[in-house]
Amino acid sequence: MQIATATLAELGAALRRREVSSEELTRAYLERIERLDPGLNCFVTVDAEGALAQARAADARLAAGDAGPLTGIPIAHKDIFCTDGLRTTCGSKMLANFVAPYDATAVAQLKQAGSVLLGKTNMDEFAMGSSNETSHFGPVRNPWDPARVPGGSSGGSAAAVAAGLAAATTGTDTGGSIRQPAALCGITGLKPTYGRVSRYGMIAFASSLDQGGPLARSAEDAALLLAAMAGFDPRDSTSVDAPVPDYAATLGDDLRGLRIGLPREYFGDGVDAGVAAAVAAALDELRRLGAETVELSLPNSHLSVPAYYVIAPAECSANLARFDGVRYGHRCADPVDLEDLYKRSRSEGFGAEVKRRIMIGTYALSAGYYDAYYLKAQRVRRLIRDDFSQAFARVDVIAGPTAPTPAFGLGEKADDPITMYLSDIFTIAANLAGLPGLSVPAGFVGGLPVGLQLIGDHFAEARLLNVAHRYQQVTDWHRQVPPGCV
């Protein structure tokens, strides 16, 4: 079996037929990590010993006939998910030595399903970034062109799947952090409905926007992972108590009669011509499968990035107040008093982008500015949500490019926050509205992958996975492997 191209579904079938053991599979991934990761920097921590022990336990379950679809499958978690006993850094110097005393719910669920944890993937610091360049552990490189970024913030998770360093990975998406790197690395990434996957043990960035989800080679693989991760968790105060559908059961549903909305705001100037052409070709493919496309408007789209850059920093400034150098995390040397302890520990522990966002959020929430910034942004948030509600009265899904351009060069946008923020121009609205969004590989421009984004109504993950799966049955973009990673 060719590991670099195998889907999780194929690997699971081979494991259950006992054609390969989980230990062999795990060793094969560890060998690939050792060989390829020095050039890519996808992993912050690799746990070879732990992974092999879990693989042997999975092999015992497989031998006993007690195996599910994920039993024995080697995966990796974004380093934002707390893992009991294994370091969790969140890409920050602040948590460079932090070992959580418990598992995140998503981690526990995937462990329970029998998956094998290879290690923790690199990310933008505290998930704040769109290029993976803000990580304390150095940038991740795009497997399709190591001079380019993998996207972010789940850049290590996306690049690891693209390079065949893990069968699948987890990520989190606050403004596009699963979908945008999935697009830039040529893989499938799903941000579920807000509240679908538990946030417990997922280090908080912006609590009303953060959502965990899968990054995988195919929609079918993403469905298998989501089935294990989704569900009500009493330990997440905004977890939604709604039944989890059988995502795999509807993957093959017919697309005839499906109505796909095309917001004109997603197809205007500012979209790279190659990206636009690839997306247009993907829409043709979906029409051949029986879908009907409908033009529509999301008139407040241009306000989504500005609203986000008030709301997300405001929530981040509150969430990151917990890092005080007292209970965990970095502490400065020889503090003279309490204020000095707080200020120097935080200033030394956080990188520049995190400090920028904390300060923007602090300003937006400060006396005299709260109404003008924070409440105004929340009112605009409702306008954006209402645009989608009206659209979903007419269509089943909304489609467009995931990102306006393919992967950009390392360092290209590093000193220009606004330009960097605009890489998420098509993904942020789904977070503000709490909607599920999926990026599916839809071709290449100049050797770099392009992603098609599908946005659904609340809890329509099954529909998004169904559309992506049918598309992947008639295309092979998701089967392509970066030249250096065969």
Next chain:
Amino acid sequence: MHLDRDTVDRIAHLARLQLAEAEAEGYARHLSDILDFVAQLDDADTAGTEPLAHPLEVTQRLRDDVVTEPDQRARFQAQAPAVEDGLYLVPKVLD
């Protein structure tokens, strides 16, 4: 908008951050750019539109007020930078 140095220092203090002399100007410029960018929100007509705090408009659940966590103080404090006799250590607050 251009945030002056005093305003940047005030924000940094509120956020309990300390900016090095050399980086303060860069923060002033980037923060000013970001505030100019988000000023686009002013053009939106939000008269009569209520703020949206949660995308699904659900409210926080309440649970029974009972102890659900076991005592893991020793494990938690193993993470702390400075502890003694089960207490977290900070610089002297009162003389």
